[in-house]
Amino acid sequence: MWYVLVGILALAAGVALGFFIARKYMMDYLKKNPPINEQMLRMMMMQMGMKPSQKKINQMMSQMNKQFDNK
Missing domain, CATH: 1.10.20 (Histone, subunit A)
Structure with missing residues (x-):
């Protein structure tokens, strides 16, 4: 039971962290290379x-x- 809960929490944390890292990268990229x-x-x-x-x-x-x- 604990393995499932820890797995779900790790997945949610990874998704959230990945989203914010990707957002920061794109904002910096667009600032350096305006469309x-x-x-x-x-x-x-x-x-x-x-x-x-x-x-x-x-x-x-x-x-x-x-x-x-x-x-």
Whole structure:
């Protein structure tokens, strides 16, 4: 009986620990390698028919970084 209880507790602890380690790893990875960079943002704006100025791109990048830092 104790073996089953210890096994279930060890499994639950392993799952919880694995989740938090994976979450931390992904947050660090996304901070180092953001999914959208300035070139991608410029391309998207051009595809939407906008003429992107550097000021507008900088504003959008800072907003995205600020939003990411808040989470």
